Amino acid sequence: MKTFSMKPDPDERTGAVSCVICGSSSDRPYWDCGDFRFVRCRDCGHVYQNPQPVFDDLQNRYQTDYFDYELENDTAFLDLMLRGLADIRFDELTEGLDRPRRFLDVGCATGALLQHLKTQDWDVEGVEICVPAAVYGQKERGVTIHIGTIDTLDLPRDSFDVVHFSHVIEHVPDPRAFLADVQDLLKPGGYAIIVTPNTSGLQAKLFGPQWRSAIADHLNLFSARNLKRLVEECGLQARAQRTWGGIAMGMAPAWIKRPLDRLAKPLGFGDVVLVLAQKPLA
Numbered sequence: 001m002k003t004f005s006m007k008p009d010p011d012e013r014t015g016a017v018s019c020v021i022c023g024s025s026s027d028r029p030y031w032d033c034g035d036f037r038f039v040r041c042r043d044c045g046h047v048y049q050n051p052q053p054v055f056d057d058l059q060n061r062y063q064t065d066y067f068d069y070e071l072e073n074d075t076a077f078l079d080l081m082l083r084g085l086a087d088i089r090f091d092e093l094t095e096g097l098d099r100p101r102r103f104l105d106v107g108c109a110t111g112a113l114l115q116h117l118k119t120q121d122w123d124v125e126g127v128e129i130c131v132p133a134a135v136y137g138q139k140e141r142g143v144t145i146h147i148g149t150i151d152t153l154d155l156p157r158d159s160f161d162v163v164h165f166s167h168v169i170e171h172v173p174d175p176r177a178f179l180a181d182v183q184d185l186l187k188p189g190g191y192a193i194i195v196t197p198n199t200s201g202l203q204a205k206l207f208g209p210q211w212r213s214a215i216a217d218h219l220n221l222f223s224a225r226n227l228k229r230l231v232e233e234c235g236l237q238a239r240a241q242r243t244w245g246g247i248a249m250g251m252a253p254a255w256i257k258r259p260l261d262r263l264a265k266p267l268g269f270g271d272v273v274l275v276l277a278q279k280p281l282a
Contacts, residue, residue: 031209107168111137243270
């Protein structure tokens with residue numbers, strides 16, 4: 001299973017940006033990926049594209065080809081998301097919530113996770129920018145999916161027990177504003193579950209610009225430390241952090257891959273990081 005990426009359209013507009021973590025405009029070249037480049041903030045170490053494509057142009061990438069990729073891999077993606085939820089003992093964490101329990105999946109693709117949780121006594125809704133994927137989920141899976149982004153939709157504030165977004169925040173041009181919107185959508189005491197590639201992981205350090213997450217669609221790439229910092233600065237309280245994925249399939253023989261995968265979680269050098277955060281009660 002490969003990461004989906006499209007080459008930037010030569011007609012896409014771009015603009016210079018500052019670091020979303022600390023606000024600094026002082027950066028240095030980090031990864032040259034040909035048609036685009038990542039820089040590293042000199043002050044906090046955050047890795048991000050600079051210049052970045054304008055979002056009105058960038059969102060045009062997420063259409064038919066992206067839907068085909070999501071549909072082809074939806075079983076594998078569901079398995080990975082369920083494993084991540086199991087790592088934070090999601091069922092135990094949420095069992096005592098008052099019914100009806102409300103779950104919002106942002107970047108829900110074809111709605112596979114929503115369909116699964118609907119059978120587990122959850123009221124579910126999704127948000128998806130890829131129109132064909134959203135329509136598929138609505139028609140084939142019978143789940144509610146709003147087409148767009150959370151900043152453009154009229155979703156009720158303080159109304160969701162859980163807002164989940166897996167491999168979404170790295171695509172977002174303004175993660176700070178995005179997390180503020182998530183905070184607004186959560187009920188007091190509600191949980192945000194964030195999953196994203198980890199620049200402090202082993203694979204990012206080994207492969208650099210050839211890392212599978214150093215792609216044109218990823219605008220911001222977070223270290224575990226900087227993601228936690230941003231989450232807490234946006235008014236959420238980090239409750240748990242997990243990483244997994246020592247080395248990608250095909251990158252090393254099994255006798256190397258297996259122990260690296262086992263050690264990635266306890267030692268925290270996994271390719272992907274999950275942060276569980278909670279909205280304060282008051």
